[in-house]
Amino acid sequence: LMIGIDDELTEEWLDPKDPAQVKEEVESDTVVFGKEVIDRLCASVGEEIMLPLVCILVKQTIDNDDWKYKNAGLSAFSQIAEYVSEIEQISEMIPTVIEHCKHEHPKVRHAAVHCLGQFATDLKHQLTENFHETVVPALYDAMNDKVNRVKAHASGSMSNFFEKASQDIGLHYCEKILESLLSATKSESSYVAGNAATCIASVAESCQQEFAPYFETCCNELLPVISQRVPKEFRKFKGQAIEGLTIAAVCIGMDCFRPYSEQLIKTLILIQKEHLEGSDDPQRRYILSAWQRLAMVMEKEFAPILPEIMPEFFNMASLQPKISSGTSGEDILDYLTEVENSPEKKTISIESDELEEKNIGIQMLCVFIDELKELYAPYVEKTSELFLSLLKFKYNTSIRSSTADSLPTMLTAIKECEKGLEG
Numbered sequence: 001l002m003i004g005i006d007d008e009l010t011e012e013w014l015d016p017k018d019p020a021q022v023k024e025e026v027e028s029d030t031v032v033f034g035k036e037v038i039d040r041l042c043a044s045v046g047e048e049i050m051l052p053l054v055c056i057l058v059k060q061t062i063d064n065d066d067w068k069y070k071n072a073g074l075s076a077f078s079q080i081a082e083y084v085s086e087i088e089q090i091s092e093m094i095p096t097v098i099e100h101c102k103h104e105h106p107k108v109r110h111a112a113v114h115c116l117g118q119f120a121t122d123l124k125h126q127l128t129e130n131f132h133e134t135v136v137p138a139l140y141d142a143m144n145d146k147v148n149r150v151k152a153h154a155s156g157s158m159s160n161f162f163e164k165a166s167q168d169i170g171l172h173y174c175e176k177i178l179e180s181l182l183s184a185t186k187s188e189s190s191y192v193a194g195n196a197a198t199c200i201a202s203v204a205e206s207c208q209q210e211f212a213p214y215f216e217t218c219c220n221e222l223l224p225v226i227s228q229r230v231p232k233e234f235r236k237f238k239g240q241a242i243e244g245l246t247i248a249a250v251c252i253g254m255d256c257f258r259p260y261s262e263q264l265i266k267t268l269i270l271i272q273k274e275h276l277e278g279s280d281d282p283q284r285r286y287i288l289s290a291w292q293r294l295a296m297v298m299e300k301e302f303a304p305i306l307p308e309i310m311p312e313f314f315n316m317a318s319l320q321p322k323i324s325s326g327t328s329g330e331d332i333l334d335y336l337t338e339v340e341n342s343p344e345k346k347t348i349s350i351e352s353d354e355l356e357e358k359n360i361g362i363q364m365l366c367v368f369i370d371e372l373k374e375l376y377a378p379y380v381e382k383t384s385e386l387f388l389s390l391l392k393f394k395y396n397t398s399i400r401s402s403t404a405d406s407l408p409t410m411l412t413a414i415k416e417c418e419k420g421l422e423g
Helices: 021-023 027-044 047-062 067-081 091-104 106-123 125-142 147-164 169-186 190-226 231-254 256-274 283-320 352-390 397-423
Strands: 325-326 347-350
Touching: 021 125, 021 190, 027 067, 027 325, 047 067, 067 091, 067 106, 091 106, 091 125, 106 125, 106 147, 125 147, 125 169, 147 169, 147 190, 169 190, 169 256, 190 231, 190 256, 231 256, 256 283, 283 352, 352 397
Parallel strands: none
Antiparallel strands: 325 347
């Protein structure tokens, strides 16, 4: 079933120009069905019986000279990752997967790289501790593949690997990998550049405060890039670069971050005020999350930035989602609830993206309150009025819950403000 893969190597496959294009791709029905069969067998029969059988079948399939069989075997192997509890169950297969990261056919290389990334996610420290000496060099070489899709996916798999790696392992490979990743952020492919930026964040998280010596280089390389307007397909990359820098800032701590904080903040404000193209611009979500991270690392030093960014968060938390009602199930799009006291039991539909944005706005305000305490005083009254009104937001339980959870933080801020006035 899983050998039913397209022979053609199209330019769109080899070098996808937009990351969204990759997400929207659909595998053939036979490949999807084959993966579902493996999933169901592992789930119903059990890993103790199925894993040895799958490994035997995968080994036989990969040993076939036809690249389609190799691709199918690697795809099947990655499918069982979530059912593996001990690395010993599949350890004999890892060298075979690594070997195929250099196969002549790009779809086989892509499948092998994907397999390593999947096992890094599901086996966590077991893979990183036992196989870093072979997995990291294999992915590093793949990050320099001549095919952009393979190159980008290698950075993605490397990111999965370092999310689970210890600090010692992170530091051991950091310098060499970082050089390659920063070079990849200059790629003409937004897919390659974006995955490289995300991987930088994972490496920083692995190294934690020991990433400090590399932070200046990251700023020097990435700040000039994100301060420029970019074509539509590169907007997500800019967001990923912002994410990488702000995650790294949290990892190294305020003392190390302070010399670079002003320049990064000015760049973020510039992007937020002048570079965003509508509410669906992917940069927007990344910037909002960046403010949250900066508030956490800067704490009370973050207070002077509030006048620049608070209007945006109040707008988010105050957002009134589009609501439509009807009595037919066809009218229900994203979220359903019954309107109180309605004899017809009408249902309403609310745009889920707008609800999520509203919730994010509430949570962001809570972070600012928690980190700034009495320095949040200029915004206490407006925030209190907003939160009290949201307790009556009948269309969504999570909104009411987020608001209710925020009240203790709000009360603490009010008390701190009162202490400041008394002092």
